[in-house]
Amino acid sequence: MTPSPRFNLPARLLHWSMAALILAMLLIGVAMVTSLADYHALVSLHRPLGILILVLALLRLANRRRHAPPPLPADLPMWQRRAAHASHVALYALMLAMPLVGWAMLSAARYPVALAGPLVLPPILPQSPVLYAGLRSVHTVLAYALFGLILAHLGAALLHALIRQDGVFSSMAPWRPRRAAPTLRPEG
């Protein structure tokens, strides 16, 4: 069995749609906490989008379990391999943790987690202002951590695409590479 050099189509679709959604969520999040005029509109968007990201992240993990991602280039230094592995674990953890912490903190504050129309999610924590205050801070800290990780991810992806040209970027690129990446090493 030879692993495919590209992520499968569901993985690529999930990656790029979630990239757009997560970036939008981070921007909506920082905008809404400082906004008076748009606060309600942004919060009303933030809650259903967060739950959508939670669902997509679970789908993505399930797809990843069934279809292993293509291996990293053989010549990638060990520290970069470790960084790539750790940052992906952290990205997945945050994709799941951000919506769950959001849902949990709203539950502790007894805000209805309204999604769309009359659809309201049930609370997942008992009512507790102290818990709410703690989770509310955690939500902010994790959001900044996620933004930082996304910057690092974006920087590394561009480094692979523009400088190393080692096939890592094209394995996730939404388009099919015009030619095989010249420096892509055969699997050792």
Place this chain on the structure above:
Amino acid sequence: MSLLNDLTGAPPGLPPHALLLRLAAIGAVLAGTTCGFAYVGGWLSPGALTPARVIDRFEQVNGPHPGFRRNHAKGLCVEGRFAASGAGAALSKAGLFAAGRVTPVAGRLALAGGQPYAADAEATVRSLALRFTLPDGEEWRTGMNDIPVFPVRTPEAFYEQLLAAKPDLATGKPDPARLNGFFAAHPESAKAAALIKARTVTAGFADSTYRSLNAFRLVAADGRDTPVRFAFVPERAPSPETAGQAVQQDKNYLFDALAAELRQDALRWHLVATLGRPGDPTADATQPWPADRETADLGTLALTGSTPEAPGNCRDVNFDPLVLPLGIAPSDDPLLSARSAAYSQSFTRRAGEDKTPSAVAGAPPHGAAL
């Protein structure tokens, strides 16, 4: 440059200027993304009015009172139920207006202002906040006040007014020059202040009329969309506050009277929706609507008991006026989103603070055997 090629893993054939250019392009993308994030997050516009600054101003005007609401700090929890008349069913698809539907309600009667230990006073604005618990997790939360119109039209004016109306330490009254300056800049607030001052102050919480002030929209199943202003109108005929009432009695005379009445019997209000017509101001809470507007009596609120603020009851609820069930929607009033944002900020701050008991402890029922 081969060192840089080695460091970045660039192929040896990539010339140094091309490598540097590509590194610069990557740096620019990352810097641009960070700047976009900072811009949207308001870091590049430090002068903008934010929820945090609104609540900072409450703290500046009232002093620190950790654990308490930054506004309407002194209050008493109440519970009861709302029985729909059915008159609202044609106007709104919200289930709580269906004929015969009885919805449990928890709420809070409070005095405006950020001083949790202030003595009850005749002129202080009284408020009624309610949380209707609908089936399937939907809720309607509302905060209403016993004034005919709201004193300001915009969040920015609200922010200015907080400081302009701050009582002077020496006189206990706002600095007249500052207040007049504010009214000169906001003639709509001067008109509203005159209407508020001219209102009849009733004997207590029980015979006050509480108004939403902001407009909302009732959305019917057939899509009909009606601008409304809500009011809770007491069933009991209002009696004016007596002159002696306020001066002689205890610091909590309004709350104590309410708790005593609720121990005797339920208190009832009618939820009356005033139906706006095209042209009625929905985005200006300082303006009254014409007095001849049609109204609909949506049902009866019966408050059946009171409890002092305690963990898990009204103390820990944010009566955010934009927690609405399907069938009630916000109007274009800019104050609504601002109230939602500021309430949330106040709630988040107090949620993390140590609590001290409310001044309204609630006298024990007469007769311990009860």
